[in-house]
Amino acid sequence: xxxxxxxxxxxxxxxxxxxxxxxxxxxxxxxxxxxxxxxxxxxxxxxxxxxxxxxxxxxxxxxxxxxxxxxxxxxxxxxxxxxxxxxxxxxxxxxxxxxxxxxxxxxxxxxxxxxxxxxxxxxxxxxxxxxxxxxxxxxxxxxxxxxxxxxxxxxxxxxxxxxxxxxxxxxxxxxxxxxxxxxxxxxxxxxxxxxxxxxxxxxxxxxxxxxxxxxxxxxxxxxxxxxxxxxxxxxxxxxxxxxxxxxxxxxxxxxxxxxxxxxxx
Numbered sequence: 001x002x003x004x005x006x007x008x009x010x011x012x013x014x015x016x017x018x019x020x021x022x023x024x025x026x027x028x029x030x031x032x033x034x035x036x037x038x039x040x041x042x043x044x045x046x047x048x049x050x051x052x053x054x055x056x057x058x059x060x061x062x063x064x065x066x067x068x069x070x071x072x073x074x075x076x077x078x079x080x081x082x083x084x085x086x087x088x089x090x091x092x093x094x095x096x097x098x099x100x101x102x103x104x105x106x107x108x109x110x111x112x113x114x115x116x117x118x119x120x121x122x123x124x125x126x127x128x129x130x131x132x133x134x135x136x137x138x139x140x141x142x143x144x145x146x147x148x149x150x151x152x153x154x155x156x157x158x159x160x161x162x163x164x165x166x167x168x169x170x171x172x173x174x175x176x177x178x179x180x181x182x183x184x185x186x187x188x189x190x191x192x193x194x195x196x197x198x199x200x201x202x203x204x205x206x207x208x209x210x211x212x213x214x215x216x217x218x219x220x221x222x223x224x225x226x227x228x229x230x231x232x233x234x235x236x237x238x239x240x241x242x243x244x245x246x247x248x249x250x251x252x253x254x255x256x257x258x259x260x261x262x263x264x265x
């Protein structure tokens with residue numbers, strides 16, 4: 001009888017311990033994805049450098065992804081990564097949206113720090129870019145059609161000359177664009193063709209500097225029609241278009257700049 005009481009007590013104690021440990025373990029295992037702006041025209045966090053260009057780091061998916069590499073001065077990209085305590089060697093994949101210097105300019109400097117990556121570039125890119133990647137002993141993938149580059153992460157494939165990155169999250173799609181030269185709305189339609197889900201967040205450069213105000217407002221209407229919940233516009237979008245998006249989206253507008261961390265909750 002005494003032995004039975006001891007066993008029962010031990011089981012009860014173990015159950016209490018597991019009840020406290022299991023939820024904590026689950027919380028640690030499920031981390032939200034997050035996007036950190038590491039190169040941009042606009043400042044956000046003190047101690048980081050700004051310049052014309054764009055790059056962001058995606059963490060919390062199956063792979064760590066660097067999307068674009070900023071402008072010609074690759075040392076700015078590396079400085080910002082170091083200041084943000086990001087080790088370039090922790091990056092698994094690099095996605096280049098398009099071949100313009102303000103998006104691919106820092107690639108050579110990055111590959112000197114970490115060439116154990118796969119770099120995805122649009123198939124129409126200048127062949128010299130692919131050669132520079134393979135010369136650095138990194139793997140280069142020429143992208144034409146949409147492609148899943150790791151679990152729940154796609155590139156749209158070429159929309160004219162450019163590709164976007166699409167994260168498939170519990171909240172819906174997050175679409176990241178470099179410049180959206182073919183048209184930001186066109187790129188969003190491509191994302192929804194690949195994954196027919198609601199779009200939770202659109203983030204990046206929208207290439208609307210100098211665009212007529214009524215045209216920007218029409219694009220904002222298109223965003224609403226597509227069900228876009230949140231917006232963060234930067235880089236080549238232009239100050240006035242950024243203000244129009246901010247006015248339209250209010251609390252659901254996300255200000256961006258170097259050092260900004262956007263959590264995909």
